[in-house]
Amino acid sequence: MEQLTTLTLSSDFWPRPDVLAVGLNDRDIVAALRSGRWVRIRHGAYAAADHWAGLDDIGRHRLRARAVLRATGEGVVLSHISAALEHGLAVWDAPLDRVHLTRLDGN
Numbered sequence: 001m002e003q004l005t006t007l008t009l010s011s012d013f014w015p016r017p018d019v020l021a022v023g024l025n026d027r028d029i030v031a032a033l034r035s036g037r038w039v040r041i042r043h044g045a046y047a048a049a050d051h052w053a054g055l056d057d058i059g060r061h062r063l064r065a066r067a068v069l070r071a072t073g074e075g076v077v078l079s080h081i082s083a084a085l086e087h088g089l090a091v092w093d094a095p096l097d098r099v100h101l102t103r104l105d106g107n
Helices: 003-010 016-021 026-035 049-053 057-072 080-086
Strands: 038-042 045-048 076-078 101-103
Touching: 016 026, 016 045, 026 038, 026 045, 038 049, 038 057, 045 049, 045 057, 057 076, 057 080, 057 101, 076 080
Parallel strands: none
Antiparallel strands: 038 045, 076 101
16 A cells, blocks of 8 residues: 555645545545544545644644535635634634635625
8 A cells, every 4th residue: 555655745634536546445445544544534535543643623623624625626715713723813712613614606
């Protein structure tokens, strides 16, 4: 699984299409998750378990927010708490369980 090294060096998270593009398959993903080398940060996005473990709650939210943003495409932007965190602003006791997005099409 030399492709794992390529993935590890290329990004702080890996969308499933990127994983498949380097030659891994769904069985490789499951094996990496079961072995504890990877964690699922959202549906179709994975990160190295040691990287994820080293993040605090804000870092984890920011990583998950970037994964959600990448999956949703160009029609949305981060908003509310998610945008504030991405800009380095402090949020006190704000719930970090949801990524906040705003659609750019006005709907």
